Amino acid sequence: MTEIFNSTTLNNVNAPSFGQIVSNIFETQKQLNIIEKLWASWYTYMQNDILATGLLFFLTHELTYFGRCLPWYLIDKIPYFRRWKIQPSYIPSDKEQWECMKSVLKSHFLVEALPIWAFHPLCKRLGISVSVPFPSLKTMCFEWCLFFILEDMWHYWAHRLFHYGPFYKYVHKQHHRYAAPFGLTAEYAHPIEVMSLGFGTVGFPIIYAYFTRDLHLFTITCWVCFRLLQAVDAHSGYDFPWSLHNFVPFWAGAEHHDLHHHYFIGNYASSFRWWDYTLDTEAGPQAKMDRERRAKLKADKTAKKRI
Template sequence: MVSAVYHDYSSFANTTTFTDVYSNFNQIPELNIFEKLWGSYYYYINHDLFATGLLFFLTHELMYFGRCLPWYIIDRIPYFNRYKIQETKIPSNREQWECLKSVLTSHFLVEAFPIWFFHPVAEFINISFQVPFPSLRTIGFQLAVFFILEDAWHYWFHRGLHYGVFYKYIHKQHHRYAAPFGLAAEYAHPVEVSLLGLGTVGIPLVYGYFTQNLHLFTINTWIILRLFQAVDSHSGYEFPWSLHHFLPFWAGADHHDEHHHYFIGGYSSSFRWWDYFLDTEAGPIAKQKREHRMKLNAEKSKVA
């Protein structure tokens, strides 16, 4: 059996190492370095289902904990306390350790199974993993679509998890930390992990099914960006260079920190528009604005 990552191996020399495989792919002029590495990886593993499962699992673990590590270090450096949104609530090493154990358990018992069997699902709905990749324009467009659709999914299901029994028995676990930190991004009940995670993974699958134009590289890139967004929004830090200062519609840590602080409002993941237009922004400033609008509307009613 030979990997289906490329359509023509007729010019390839015999290989025994990954370096040999890369040398073969390096002779294909139309492939860029990322496509050559991608093709070499699949060809070397020579088992596409296993290769995709391993790639996606390692990507998730390395990117998630790799992005959490800088925030853990920042939490230990007093200089950065001035940028902490809830400046007196620095997570202790014990809190970090307890959170880490829970997140790792979730990764191996809840998320690992669907990750390892993602390839046959993708193959069934004709999601490509072959080289070359789609154009940068196509990848960029699809990533934007995923961000927008996932944000809508997250808003409505996250908001639903704040009602009654759903909050008490499911979402309350995630709100254990009123002052969030990076590692707590995926600290959640298994039902919540599955429900909100379905937006991250399911939306690309549905998109791929209907368009028949999606690549596993794009999905892998999307997962990396979504992980970074989730960890950063839980970091608990507001910097002068934070992204929302340049993209006002971007949510960021200040938006999500208020959600954890006040336990209500601020339900979106990546953007601010759902909370803005549906009047569910969190925090005292948003509350004052709502009260001011209510007062103005009451005065208008009296005049009328």
């Protein structure tokens, strides 16, 4: 079993129940915050790091994903919110929600479960820590921002590739079954797409850990949760006045990704707008008009130079 505590020892580690272990750690480890105490209690109670990490990752993934999908399902049932629906003429039926949910669950158990359960041995080889205390908030924020930027870059190019010929026909077409996305469709995709785009979420923390030998599993767990929340919200189909992109201009969000599903091309990035803006792959009528305007200005400028 991995040493959970970096600089302290735990009394009565053989406590028979989880409640007793929690109580013991809360009483003896005053220097830890609440989340660190619960984290340490979990690993101490499980006494099996592979099982503890696998179960932690799997349950966190399921609770975060479906927990975030539930509010969007309820919002779809309330007519009041239709004023903020990006494509108000389409509301997913219960049958579509259920079919999508079954497909996503199947993918979770048959495609994602094995890598999740095999993750702890990889953590040990890469020096990914599970001990407490956690890294500083400043360190974790830097790593979360870095992972968001790297994942967005990977997602843009991989997603753009999936819109090419056979990749779209045999793989990515499944994800585009719904031209008006809803929360559950975030992970409704072909297994090849799940694995390849999923690399952007898990692969970069692995690469980062390989080179730095200084990454905590809690940082990765939070990052996966943030990425899941972003993916579900981007597929929600709603654009509220309080949506993040209205305050952070380079954030993508549902308004950005919904155009991708509606027009089946453009807006390939996941979290940010800069790749699509810089490479001129923005989707929608407004983006098309802007491209035509820029092309006309460029043509006029070239014509004046010739004169």
